[in-house]
Amino acid sequence: MAIAMALLLAIGIGDARAADQATPGQAAAAAVRDDGIQTELPNAPPSPEPAGAPFSLSGSALNISLWIAILCAAAVLAYFIADILPRGGIARRSRWGTATDAADPLAPRGGEAVPAAADQLAQQGRFAEAIHALLLQGLSDVRKRLDLRFADSLTSREIVRRGGLPGGAQRALRDIVERVERAYFGTHPTGAEDYRTCREHYEALRQALREGARA
Known part of the structure; x- marks a missing residue:
């Protein structure tokens, strides 16, 4: 019996010494753990966004908007260029014409002055220049009467062939073109006839253009 009491006393003394040898931190942690105290915060809910926060676009969205604006501007520019440039060498003139041209494309101010000047050239014996002046005025009459615009690269023959002229106007203009070509490139001199x-x-030509405009 005395021996058992001695053993228990020795064990108690050992536990007390072990407790005395524990560091203060270990002792505090053990005390908190034994009492069931919570040592970590629970997962906090995400904080809500402040009301009235300004809307912002990401970088990719801004790039897309910029490209859309560029494409729209390019489409508008292409539309106006297509409306200005001749299509296939000959195109309809712009709607923005002067009031005088719209009222009478063959008004005396241009339609009679050139033939009168051609007559004067013929009286001076300058027949090649005279028929060339008639050709240029004829092309101008065609452009005004039929509301056409010719590309600079087109020759007179191409205009006759591709201009969509009425039958009588096409034949008359073709005959003038042929005589001008003979006058400048042929061997036969141009005369009064x-x-x-x-x-x-x-x-x-002028009469055919008038009739074509009324048809």
Whole structure:
């Protein structure tokens, strides 16, 4: 019996010494753990966004908006360029014409002055220049009467072939073109008879254009 009491006393003394040897931190942790005290905060809910926060676009959204604006501007520019440039060499003129042209494309201010000047050239014996002046005025009459615009690269023959002229106007203009070509590139000199013929073709051209406009 005395021996058992001695053993228990020795064990108690050992536990007390072990407790005395524990560090203060270990002792505090053990005390908190034994009492069931919570040592970690629970998962906190996400904080709500402040009301009235300004809307912001990401970088990719801004890039997309910028490209859309660029494409729209390019489409508008292409539309106006297509409306200005001739299509296939010949195109309709712009709607923005002067009031005088719209009222009478063959008004005396241009339609009669050039033939009168051509007559004067013919009287001076300058027949090649005279029929060339008639050709230029005839092309101007076609452009105004049919509301066409010619590309600078087109020749007179191409205009006759592709201009969509009425039958009588096309024949008259073609005859003038052929005589001008012979005058400048042929071996036969241009004379008074050539000019009279071109003058008749020019009047036939103007008459055909008037009839085509009324049709």
